[in-house]
Amino acid sequence: MSCHINPSILSADFANLQAELEAISTADAAHIDVMDNHFVPNLTWGPPVVKRLREVSPVPFDVHLMIEDVDRWAPQYAEIGCESVTFHAEAAIAPIKLARTLREAGAKAGMALRPATPVEPYLDILSELDMLLIMTVEPGFGGQKFLDVTLPKIRRAAVALKDSPTPLAIQVDGGITEETIVRAAEAGANVFVAGSSVYGAEDPSAAIAALRQAAEHPHS
Numbered sequence: 001m002s003c004h005i006n007p008s009i010l011s012a013d014f015a016n017l018q019a020e021l022e023a024i025s026t027a028d029a030a031h032i033d034v035m036d037n038h039f040v041p042n043l044t045w046g047p048p049v050v051k052r053l054r055e056v057s058p059v060p061f062d063v064h065l066m067i068e069d070v071d072r073w074a075p076q077y078a079e080i081g082c083e084s085v086t087f088h089a090e091a092a093i094a095p096i097k098l099a100r101t102l103r104e105a106g107a108k109a110g111m112a113l114r115p116a117t118p119v120e121p122y123l124d125i126l127s128e129l130d131m132l133l134i135m136t137v138e139p140g141f142g143g144q145k146f147l148d149v150t151l152p153k154i155r156r157a158a159v160a161l162k163d164s165p166t167p168l169a170i171q172v173d174g175g176i177t178e179e180t181i182v183r184a185a186e187a188g189a190n191v192f193v194a195g196s197s198v199y200g201a202e203d204p205s206a207a208i209a210a211l212r213q214a215a216e217h218p219h220s
C-alpha cells in the first residue's frame with residue numbers, strides 16, 4: 001500500500017478544532033487520541049465530542065483508544081462513523097471478538113502495542129485486523145522523542161506480514177519527524193501518525209507533504 005500520513009489533533013489548537021481539521025485536508029486521515037486517565041495518565045475526549053468533530057471533518061477518522069474497558073467502549077466509535085478504530089492489546093480482554101465487532105459495525109479494526117509489548121504473541125490473530133499500531137513512544141502525550149528501540153519490532157512485524165493473504169497496515173505513532181519517518185518506513189511501516197511535527201509547523205499541509213516525500217523517497 002502507499003504511505004499514509006495521519007496528523008494527530010492532540011497537538012492542535014483545542015479552541016479551534018474544526019479549523020484545525022480543515023488545515024489537514026491533504027492528510028489521509030485525522031488521528032484522534034482518546035485517553036481516559038487510567039490506561040494513560042492523560043485525559044482527552046469521548047464519543048459525543050468525537051462524533052461532532054467527525055461531522056465537520058474533511059478527512060476520515062483514525063481513532064486511537066488509550067482506555068481501559070475497551071471491549072465495552074470501542075464499538076461506539078465505529079457506530080458514530082469513525083472509519084478506523086484501534087484498541088490496545090494490553091487493554092483488550094477479547095481482541096478477536098472486539099476486532100470482529102468493529103468490522104461488523106463498518107470500521108477498520110486496529111490493534112496497538114506499547115513500546116515494550118512484543119508482537120510475537122499476536123502474530124496468529126493479525127488476520128483478524130486491518131492495522132497493527134506499533135507505538136514509537138510511551139502512549140499518553142504528544143511531543144516525545146521517537147524510540148529507536150522499537151525499530152526491530154517494526155521489522156519483525158513487516159517480515160511476518162510479507163506473505164499474509166490479507167493486507168495489513170503497519171502504523172507507527174510518536175515522535176515522527178522528517179528524519180525519524182525515514183527509519184520507520186525503511187523498517188516496514190506504511191501509516192505514520194504525526195502530531196507536533198504537523199501542527200507545530202507554520203504550514204501543516206506543507207509539513208504533511210514533506211513527511212510523505214520523506215517516507216516515499218527516503219534518499220532523494
Ligand SMILES: O=C(CO)[C@@H](O)[C@H](O)COP(=O)(O)O
Pocket residue numbers: 008010011031033064066137138139140141142143144173174175176193194195196197
Ligand atoms: O498516541 C499518541 C500519544 O500517546 C500520539 O498520537 C501523539 O499525539 C503523537 O504526537 P507526536 O509524538 O507526533 O507529537
Ligand SMILES: [Co+2]
Pocket residue numbers: 008031032033064173193
Ligand atoms: Co496516537
